[in-house]
Structure formats: C-alpha cells, structure tokens
Amino acid sequence: MLNFTIRRLLLAVPTLLFISLVIFLLLEISPGDPLGDVPLTVPPEVKEKMREALGLGQAWYIRYALWLKQFFWIEPLHWFDQVFGTGYAEGAQRIISFQSRSPVFDVIAQRLPQTLIVVGMSYVIAVLIAIPIGIISAYRQYSWIDQLGTFVSMIGFSMPTFFTGVVMIIVFGVKLQWFPSVYDTTLQVRDWDSFLAQVRQMVMPVTVLALFNAAQISRFMRASMLDNLGQDYVRTARAKGLSERTVVLKHVLRNSLIPVVTVIALGLPTVFGGALITEQVFKINGIGQLLITAIYANDIPMVLTVTFLFAILIVVFTLIADILYGVLDPRIRYD
Amino acid sequence: MTETDRQRALDTAEQVDATAAAAAVVSGLPPDDPVHAGGETRSQWRDVWRQFRSHKGAMVALVLFVGVLLFVSVGPYLWTIDPTYVDIRARNSGFSAAHPLGTDQLGRDMLARLMAGGRVSIAVGLTAMIIAVTLGSFIGLVSGYFRRLDAPLMRLTELFLALPLLPLLLLMVTLFREPLSQNFGPAMGIFILIVSAIGATSWMQAARIVRGDVLGLKEREFILAAKSIGTPPRRMILRHILPNVLSPIMVAATLGIATAIITESALSFLGLGFPPDFPTWGRLLFDAVDQMVLYPSRVILPGVLISLTVLCVNYIGDGLRDAMDPRIRGR
Numbered sequence: 001m002l003n004f005t006i007r008r009l010l011l012a013v014p015t016l017l018f019i020s021l022v023i024f025l026l027l028e029i030s031p032g033d034p035l036g037d038v039p040l041t042v043p044p045e046v047k048e049k050m051r052e053a054l055g056l057g058q059a060w061y062i063r064y065a066l067w068l069k070q071f072f073w074i075e076p077l078h079w080f081d082q083v084f085g086t087g088y089a090e091g092a093q094r095i096i097s098f099q100s101r102s103p104v105f106d107v108i109a110q111r112l113p114q115t116l117i118v119v120g121m122s123y124v125i126a127v128l129i130a131i132p133i134g135i136i137s138a139y140r141q142y143s144w145i146d147q148l149g150t151f152v153s154m155i156g157f158s159m160p161t162f163f164t165g166v167v168m169i170i171v172f173g174v175k176l177q178w179f180p181s182v183y184d185t186t187l188q189v190r191d192w193d194s195f196l197a198q199v200r201q202m203v204m205p206v207t208v209l210a211l212f213n214a215a216q217i218s219r220f221m222r223a224s225m226l227d228n229l230g231q232d233y234v235r236t237a238r239a240k241g242l243s244e245r246t247v248v249l250k251h252v253l254r255n256s257l258i259p260v261v262t263v264i265a266l267g268l269p270t271v272f273g274g275a276l277i278t279e280q281v282f283k284i285n286g287i288g289q290l291l292i293t294a295i296y297a298n299d300i301p302m303v304l305t306v307t308f309l310f311a312i313l314i315v316v317f318t319l320i321a322d323i324l325y326g327v328l329d330p331r332i333r334y335d
Numbered sequence: 336m337t338e339t340d341r342q343r344a345l346d347t348a349e350q351v352d353a354t355a356a357a358a359a360v361v362s363g364l365p366p367d368d369p370v371h372a373g374g375e376t377r378s379q380w381r382d383v384w385r386q387f388r389s390h391k392g393a394m395v396a397l398v399l400f401v402g403v404l405l406f407v408s409v410g411p412y413l414w415t416i417d418p419t420y421v422d423i424r425a426r427n428s429g430f431s432a433a434h435p436l437g438t439d440q441l442g443r444d445m446l447a448r449l450m451a452g453g454r455v456s457i458a459v460g461l462t463a464m465i466i467a468v469t470l471g472s473f474i475g476l477v478s479g480y481f482r483r484l485d486a487p488l489m490r491l492t493e494l495f496l497a498l499p500l501l502p503l504l505l506l507m508v509t510l511f512r513e514p515l516s517q518n519f520g521p522a523m524g525i526f527i528l529i530v531s532a533i534g535a536t537s538w539m540q541a542a543r544i545v546r547g548d549v550l551g552l553k554e555r556e557f558i559l560a561a562k563s564i565g566t567p568p569r570r571m572i573l574r575h576i577l578p579n580v581l582s583p584i585m586v587a588a589t590l591g592i593a594t595a596i597i598t599e600s601a602l603s604f605l606g607l608g609f610p611p612d613f614p615t616w617g618r619l620l621f622d623a624v625d626q627m628v629l630y631p632s633r634v635i636l637p638g639v640l641i642s643l644t645v646l647c648v649n650y651i652g653d654g655l656r657d658a659m660d661p662r663i664r665g666r
Binding site: 015016018019022023026027150151154155157158159160162163166167169170174269273274276277280291292295296303306307310311313314315318 | 392493494496497498499500501502503505506507509510593597600601604605607620624627628631634635638641642645646649650653
C-alpha cells in the first residue's frame with residue numbers, strides 16, 4: 001500500500017506539471033491582451049514599459065519556469081515565514097494579480113472560506129440525505145418508495161443548478177421572503193442573531209448544491225447496495241439468524257459503502273467546479289466568482305493559479321479515492 | 336473410406352438417432368433451426384426494443400423527447416414569427432393570443448425564441464456528443480486492442496480526467512471566441528468553438544468504458560478464431576469488436592447528449608456562450624435573470640425545457656442500459 005501511494009504521488013508530479021503547462025500555453029496562445037483596457041492615448045513606449053512591469057517581456061518558457069518557482073517554492077516559503085516568523089522569503093517576488101496588484105494567494109485566502117463553507121456544508125448534507133435514500137430504495141427495490149427515489153434523483157441531476165437556484169430565489173427569496181437572495185459575505189458571526197442570519201443566507205445555495213449531489217450519490221448507493229444484497233454472505237448472515245436490521249445495516253451497508261466512499265471522494269473536486277455556477281447565481285464572492293472575474297479581466301496569473309488549484313484538487317482527491325479503496329477493501333491490492 | 340472412418344460414421348448416425356428419439360419425447364428442446372422459432376425472426380435489436388418498451392419511464396421519456404424534437408424542428412414552420420424580430424411596443428407582454436408565451440424586454444416573441452433556442456441547444460448537444468463519443472470510442476478501441484498503445488493512451492485519458500473542465504471550458508470559450516467569430520461569423524464561430532470544446536473535454540468516460548469492454552472481448556474464443564484465420568486488425572476491430580461494444584457506446588452517447596446540453600446552457604448562463612441576439616435555452620434563461628422578479632415565466636420556461644429534455648435523455652439512457660444488458664433482458 002505504501003509502495004502504491006509513493007508511486008502514485010510520484011506519478012502525480014508530472015501530471016500536475018503537464019496540466020499547468022497546458023493551462024499556461026492555452027493562456028499564452030490566446031489573443032487576449034492584459035493591456036487591452038489601457039487607453040489608446042498611452043504612447044507605445046510607455047505601454048512597453050507597463051508590459052515589462054507586468055513581467056510579460058520575457059519568452060514564455062522563462063515566465064512559465066518563473067511561475068513554477070513562485071508557485072512551488074516562494075509561496076510555500078512565504079507561508080512558512082508567516083507561521084514561524086522567519087524571513088526566508090523576504091524580497092522574493094510572489095505571484096501578483098494583474099487586476100489588484102496584490103499577491104494572488106492573499107486574494108484566494110480571502111475568497112476561500114465562503115466557497116469552503118457553502119460547498120462543504122452542501123456536500124455533507126448531500127451525503128447524509130443520499131445514503132439513507134439509497135439504502136431504502138435498494139432494500140425495497142421496485143417498491144413505490146424506490147420508484148419515487150429514482151424519479152426524484154433523476155429530476156435532481158437533470159435540473160441544472162442555475163435553474164433550481166433561480167427558481168428558489170424567485171419562490172423563497174422574492175415571493176415568500178424567507179431567505180435573502182444575495183449572499184452577504186461581509187457578515188461576521190459574532191452572536192446568535194448574526195449566526196441565524198448566516199444560516200438563513202446559506203440555506204438556499206446549500207440546498208441547491210446538496211440536492212444535485214444527493215441525487216447522484218443516492219444512485220450509486222442504491223446500485224452498490226443491490227450488488228451486495230444478492231451476495232452469498234448475506235444469505236449466510238440471515239441463515240445464522242441475525243436480525244434483518246443487523247444484516248442490512250451492519251453487513252450489507254459496510255460493504256456497500258466501499259465504492260460509495262470513493263465516489264464521494266472523486267466527486268468533491270467536481271463539486272468545487274460546479275460551485276462556480278451556484279456562486280454566480282447567489283452572488284457569493286468565492287473562488288468560482290474570482291475565477292470568472294479574472295477570466296473577464298485577462299488576469300493571467302490569477303486564472304492560471306486558480307485553475308491549477310482546481311487541478312491539484314482533482315489529482316489529490318483521485319489519489320485519496322484510490323488509496324481509500326485499497327484501505328477499505330482488503331481484497332483490492334495494487335501491487 | 337477406411338474402416339475406422341466407417342465405424343465413426345456409423346457411431347454418429349446411431350448417436351443422432353438416439354438423440355432424435357429423445358428429442359421427440361422431450362418436446363421442450365429447441366428446434367434445429369432456431370431462426371424460425373415461433374415463426375418470427377428475432378434479432379438482437381428487436382429484443383432490445385422489446386425490453387426497452389417494458390421500461391415505462393424510458394417510453395414516456397422517448398415520447399416526450401420526440402415531442403421536444405418536433406417542437407424545435409417543425410415548430411418554427413407552424414409559428415412563423417421571427418425570433419429576432421423586435422417589436423418594442425409589445426415588449427414585456429404577458430400570455431396573449433398574439434404571443435402565447437409572452438414577449439421579452441425587446442418585444443421578441445418567447446414561443447419563437449424558445450423554438451429557435453431549443454434548436455441550437457439540441458444541435459449543440461447532439462454534435463458535441465457525436466464528437467465526444469467518436470473520439471472516446473476510437474481511443475478506447477485502439478487502447479484496448481493494441482497493447483502497445485494502451486499505457487500511453489490511458490495516461491492521456493487520466494490527464495484529461497485530471498483537468499478542471501468547467502474552468503478550462505470557460506477559459507477556452509473566452510479566449511478563442513473573437514478569432515473564431517471573425518472567421519466563421521459570430522453564430523457559427525461560437526457553435527464550432529462550444530461544440531469542439533465540449534467534445535474535446537468529455538470523451539474520457541466513453542474511452543474508459545469501451546477500453547474495458549474491448550479488453551474483456553479480446554479473451555473470447557470468437558476473437559481467437561477470427562485471429563487464427565488471419566483477419567487483419569482493421570477488419571478485426573470494425574467487424575468483430577466494434578459491434579460487440581456498441582451497446583455501452585450507445586448508452587454513453589445518450590447520456591453524453593444530456594451532459595452537453597447542460598454544459599452549453601451553463602456556459603450561456605455564465606454569459607460566455609452564444610452572442611445575445613442568438614437564442615439558446617441557457618442564453619434565454621441568462622437574459623431573463625435580470626428581470627426574474629417581474630417576469631418569472633421567462634426564467635421558468637427555458638429552464639423547464641432544459642430540465643425536461645435532459646430528464647428525458649437520462650431516462651432513455653437508463654432504459655437503453657437496462658435493455659442492452661443481456662443479464663437483465665427477458666426478466
């Protein structure tokens with residue numbers, strides 16, 4: 001297992017390097033110009049100076065190498081300095097956003113909590129809804145509750161989140177006035193009232209994302225339960241007189257959770273990507289919104305870094321899913 | 336004819352007689368010519384269709400999907416108002432005889448716009464799916480069949496799976512919309528861009544499924560038989576392997592339409608899809624969000640159509656999967 005993990009970690013490095021190169025080159029060959037918004041009255045030699053100040057003067061491979069160095073060496077050093085009060089990264093150039101001229105990671109650190117809270121909550125709730133539904137619909141296969149579960153989950157992942165989000169805003173935000181339709185990120189939780197306000201504004205985005213994810217996870221749960229319910233060990237467990245409850249909730253559930261856990265791990269990065277849309281709908285200024293504004297503004301360092309962070313998430317969670325699969329299921333051996 | 340041969344022939348004749356006699360007693364045995372059993376020819380596709388018909392949800396979905404297809408394809412011939420015709424005096428009108436589904440903020444007829452939008456949305460879905468499935472099946476077949484290409488192609492697939500797709504799609508669409516719309520005209524350029532972007536980023540699932548199936552098929556006897564009579568690889572793949580992996584490809588294709596439609600409308604919804612005067616369902620929804628409080632129907636109608644189409648396609652895919660799985664068929 002350790003061998004496998006090390007091998008996969010080593011393999012992840014070229015994968016990530018390649019992905020970063022793809023994103024970098026995509027941005028490189030694009031016709032967009034970060035100085036496109038500069039007025040035409042600015043003389044060309046000044047423009048050239050500005051270009052150099054943005055670090056755009058050099059050849060692409062030098063800039064790529066510089067970015068790699070900044071991402072993998074200077075930024076971690078900087079965190080290290082901040083945590084331990086040392087001065088290793090002093091004077092080193094961090095990744096700077098074209099838009100705000102502030103370090104990209106500082107902006108990301110500001111935006112990350114909003115995304116993490118909403119996405120994290122919604123995913124936890126999705127799992128909590130999906131697993132019982134999956135168990136019941138598999139246990140009572142083809143019953144009305146299974147049919148209903150199938151239908152609802154089909155609807156759940158057929159309705160795009162931007163549609164469910166907008167409908168929820170119309171119904172609960174505008175008509176019923178239960179929840180605020182715009183997410184207020186300046187809100188700080190200090191007392192009970194502000195906590196309630198925070199919960200109220202989180203209800204709609206979390207529900208939208210949770211429903212969408214629960215629909216998918218419950219389908220996997222159901223299929224996995226169905227696979228296991230027909231196994232011989234279930235018959236054995238029943239034959240030796242275990243209660244139905246023990247059979248289903250102990251024996252079958254534990255074995256069925258193995259593939260579902262990996263599906264959950266694999267799905268998490270996609271959820272972060274999908275939160276892009278939800279953030280746009282509910283006007284949450286999280287990572288997704290940051291990325292979209294950066295794309296509009298031709299902010300190359302920001303786009304590159306945020307997209308690459310998404311890629312890291314995917315690679316890491318794929319790795320976690322693979323390792324979890326091996327840990328949870330002793331029959332699976334990677335060697 | 337040698338003696339042993341004669342003996343063997345006699346033995347065979349005896350055996351045939353014995354089994355024939357037994358068959359007369361046990362009439363449940365299949366007849367010698369199974370093709371004409373029951374007086375009706377049975378083909379795989381007929382079986383699939385029969386099984387598909389028994390899946391109620393899929394049948395309803397199929398009917399609805401055909402309905403949506405007719406709505407967007409035949410509809411514009413019956414309802415001939417130009418979807419881009421601006422009638423500023425009739426703007427924001429509700430449901431009326433002149434405009435059954437009302438008009439938008441520029442007085443353009445919603446019914447006509449929904450038809451035109453659906454045309455584009457479904458065309459994007461179908462084209463992107465064809466690209467993705469062709470690419471995916473090709474890579475899956477090649478990497479499953481040729482052992483030497485397997486490892487590099489699967490690495491490539493894993494690389495693509497590790498790409499953050501939605502951010503990349505957004506990136507591709509914003510970066511390349513200008514040059515493409517200059518070369519092919521605004522509508523066609525964006526269409527090519529979106530379709531190829533979605534196609535190029537969603538072939539991986541199909542490739543993995545097809546590769547897995549091909550690897551399993553390669554161990555079967557009929558492949559060995561075909562190989563031993565010297566079938567060249569090209570004919571091997573087209574004749575023997577491709578038809579046998581057709582069912583997972585078809586399921587992947589059906590589900591691919593749904594994903595492509597959703598992705599396109601998501602892009603349009605983020606304002607990075609088709610140009611404003613070019614309606615698609617996602618674009619209509621996006622345009623209506625600003626005034627959703629006053630005119631909720633303009634948001635809901637395109638949204639419902641997207642959801643309905645995707646739901647139908649998903650149900651059809653589900654039904655197809657059940658119908659094509661020989662383990663379930665006939666239950």
